[in-house]
Amino acid sequence: MSIENIGIEEGAYLVKLARRAIETYILDGSKLKVDPPYEILKSNFGVFVTLSTYPRGLLRGCIGYPEPILPLYRATIEAAIAAALEDPRFPPLTVGELSSIVVEVSVLTPPEKIELDSREKLPENVMIGKHGLMVRSGWFGGLLLPQVAV
Template identity: 50%
Template sequence: MYIIKDEWGEFLVHLARRAIEEYVRKGRAVEPPGDTPPELRKKMGVFVTINREHVPPQMALRGCIGFPLPIYPLVEATIKAAVYAATDDPRFPPVREDELDDLIVEVSVLTPPELIEGPPKERAKDIKVGRDGLIVERGIYSGLLLPQVPVEWGWDEEEFLAQTCWKAGLPPDCWLDPDTKVYRFTAEVFEEETPWGPVRRKPLV
């Protein structure tokens, strides 16, 4: 059962797009619209992903930042994440104005992370590619991968765990260490079909 209606997903994607364009073109942030559905003012985790059009999924990423925990109202978190994804992702230079018409905006609304209990060697059996996203934590190190990532790369559950460890800056087998915490979450994902185009709910399997 979906938590986010299709029309709400469309609203969030359009808002993220407008936030990116407004900041890149004019250097200013947008405010939550007055017609924001009340449900989108609830605190929820969210990530905004910016992809380049007409390239393979493995080469498309142009920026991705968000909030895994529900610390901001969803509408506000979407605006913040959109601007940060466009300007503050350390893997990429800030988005330029001449790129905007070639970018696809994607919004992932997250459920709260759930700690995976039990023996570490059983963790791969407790997750499912196409359903779960992962967070790996150990000490000061932390890494997150959204549920669509292993689908796009064709990973199985063990490879997904290993890649999340690597994202955290840890050895790829750290998920087998009892001192490593592994969390799972799900996401409802919405994306533009073309820049500024129709928005669809993105299937993960």
């Protein structure tokens, strides 16, 4: 199945799933178990869960899977918990913060390598707001989600 098969209903389900996964893990230490109502969510996709504060909109956590290594619903649960508790840039989310966190789920297409003969050609090969970027050099790397640039 392709990412084009993920619509508004599936997206809304993923956001609610991510929030429930965080709440369940923080409140009772257990991982949420679900049987997703949409078949597409059982397919492997990359996914990132981003948490931000409300109303200020400050980043509070962002972790995910750039590669499609897990069924989307499972990857969403794992990424949500990790974004809330394991992002090394922030302390773990607390019970008191649960009501003031905005949850965003970004479903990714498989990464494609861009082969260029010069860095100057990069802008003409990347669509801002549509393409994300993964940059790697040796053991180091980073990822920029498409919506971060807009």
